Amino acid sequence: MSYQDYECVIGLEIHAQLKTQSKMFSADSTQFEAADNAHTSIVSVGMPGALPTPNRLGVELAIKTGLALGCTIRERSVFARKNYFYPDLPKGYQISQYDEPLCENGRVIYLLDGAKKEVRIVRAHLEEDAGKSVHIGDASLINFNRSGIPLLEVVSAPDMRSPREAAQYAKSLRQILRYIGVCDGNLEEGSMRCDCNISVRKKGETRLGTKVEIKNINSFRFVEKALEYEFERQVTLLHSGQAIVQETRLWDPDKNRTFSMRIKEDADDYRYFPDPDLLPLVVSSSYIEGLKKQLPELPLERFERFQKQYGLPSYDAEILTEEKEIADYFERAVVVCGNPKAVSNWMMTDLMRLLNDQKLDINQCPISSESLGELVQLIDSGTISGKIGKTLINEMWDTGRRPKQIVEEKGLVQISDEKVIEGIIDAVLKDHSHAVAEYRSGKTKSFGFLVGQIMKACKGQANPQKVNELLKKKLES
Amino acid sequence: MDREIVKKVAHLARLELSESELNAITNKLTLVLQHFEAISQVNTEGVIPLVTPVDIEYRFREDVVEGDISVDEVMQNAPSRQGNLFKVPPVI
Known part of the structure; x- marks a missing residue:
């Protein structure tokens, strides 16, 4: 048997927690670090008669995401009830969107080994999170702090053909979400979660095979590993003449394998219907246009502009545009000194090392972008040597002071006489x-x-x- | 409406039906479906499905935290608990 005769077809469903202070349909807090059941309300624990009211910011962040993904925004979308029984879902249904989602038909373009790839986005819809269950031997324990947290479920088309492509797409989506400030993308804390749908088929075949959903994946590395495992498992089954069962499987990171969780229910089994407690969600085209204007330059555009405008190698441009805040810092420093490559070098070597050592974000960096620009300027003008610059940046880091000040006080001016x-x-x-x-x-x-x-x-x-x-x-x- | 469909729907709704209940409900649901079949004869071409009968302006809530209920209040509704967590029969 050869795996090379088969290809995998992968689509991802990514749940992004929208950055709101309060929940999607009630006013209790979304704060991550909280005591057990400290953030609940009569709505989020499903008290009879409690009525949901949608969070304006939740809707706004969902629309912004849709726009950044090139989706069409539906001016009138409908909240639906997705009915199923599970103890972490006290109402017996999840408020979601079904046949009339807020965002549809978008795409994500991302880079894989320098080449552009495209994944179509089928839809992105608003929904609420369920509570969290922890299973201990003879019982399950439920915490409702997560219940009702706004989620945007971004559903891709089955456009990916390898586990690596899937992981790279997920990373790019996370980058976009962070750029536009709608989601912090923290996989460990569960503010971004990834479910993978994968089927396999003989190469050349156009029909899709039976798909399996893998849940419980909390890192991009595991996305890749789980999909690799699943590809081999399915090919082995097919090759020995067995059928693939449509089911949900869980990834076990300790054993490096997936295992069956339950037989997947059909959409019919969820008995979706419009939620009578909520009016159709109506947004005007002028409101949507207004939000579109607020969107920042997206990562891929910025990556390309950095190469063109600053003459940076693609390696530099990729690292500097990985996070919006890093790219902003870079551009501010360049304004001061006008030497993009030098700023890039200082950032990618000394600055990033210092930040990594102290586990700090660029936002917490004690050296301001203006200071770094000034440092480059001091070297370029011959005031100090590059060697002194290396010492100086450490001093700037420790004291937070401007380089000119330090140079003057310590008499570090370069001797050219x-x-x-x-x-x-x-x-x-x-x-x-x-x-x-x-x-x-x-x-x-x-x-x-x-x-x-x-x-x-x-x-x-x-x-x-x-x-x-x-x-x-x-x-x- | 056959008994198998009724059994499935009952299972999804976590209802346990006896044999006689199953027969009775199968008959009743058949009548309900016949009723809807009659309604579906009406020509609705070009009519937008009605999601809500109330045609009023949409109301949002601003993103402000308020109105949490206290842990003690929420735990009053727990038939069984461990610390401040609800304890339920094991489910995976």
Whole structure:
């Protein structure tokens, strides 16, 4: 048997928690860190007679997402009840959208190994989260803090043909959600969750195979691993003449495998119907247009602009546009100094290392973008050497002070005055006469040693180019 | 309406029906469906499905946190509990 005779067909359903303070249909808090059942209301625990009222911001963030994904926004959409029994769903139904979702027919374009790929978005609809159950031997324990949290379910078409493509699409979607500020994309805390639908078929076949849904995946690495496992499992079954069962499976990250959770219910089994407690959701085209104007430049556009406008290599552009805040920081620093490549180098090496070491976001960076721009400017104008710059950035990090201030106070200004440099060189040559003799006898390695001694003597402040020039002149005279 | 469909719907609604109830409900639901069949004879071409009979302006709530109920209040409704969590028969 060869896996190469088969291909997989993957579609993802991604649930994004919309960044609101209060829940979708009630005013209790959405805060993640909270005591058990501390954030509930009569609506979110499903008290009889309690009525839902939609959160304006929840709707707004959903529409913004739809627009960023190129979807058509339905001016009149309908909330429906999805009926099923589970203890973390106290009403016996989830408020969702069924045949008239808010957003439809969009797409995500993303990069995979430098090439553009496209995934169609079938729909994105608003719904509420259920509570959380924890299973302990003889019982299940339920916490309703999550119940009613606004979710946008983004459903892709079955357009992906490999686990890697699927993981990359999911990452790109997360990046877009974070850029437009609708979702923090934290997979560990569950503010973004990914369900994968996968089927396999012989290559060349156009009909779709029976699909299996994999739930419970909380990292992009696991998206890829779970799909790889599932591809092999399904191919093995088909090859031995067995049928694939349409079911929901769970990913077990400890055992690196998926296992069957339940036989998947058909949409009919959910007995969807319009929720009589909620009016159809009506939004005007002018409101939608207004939201469209608020959207920032999206990651892919920005990535392309950074290469064009700043002449950055695609590697730099990709890293600098990964997060909106990093890209903003970069552009602000460039305004100050006008040297994009230098800013990029400082950010990708020193700044990111410092941030990683301290586990800080760029927003918490003690060095402001203006300070970094100023640092580049000081080097470009020859005021300080690049070597001093390396020391300076650490000092800027520790003190949060502007580089000009530090340079002036500590007298770190680069020495370019030839007379002063010559004086330092003469002293060093006098102290290291054997190295001078070695150089003159043909051991040119001694040159580097002497430069090192000179730089040490001047605490790295001498203009290195001038040091090289003058030293050569003196040795060869 | 056959008995198998009634059984399935009853299962989805988590209702347990005895044999005689099953027969009775199958007959009643058949009548209900016949009633809807009669209604579906009406020509509704071009008529937008009615989601709500109330044609009023949509009302939103602003995104402001208020009106939580306290843990003690919500836990009053727990027949069984462990700490401040609802305890229910095991479900996976």
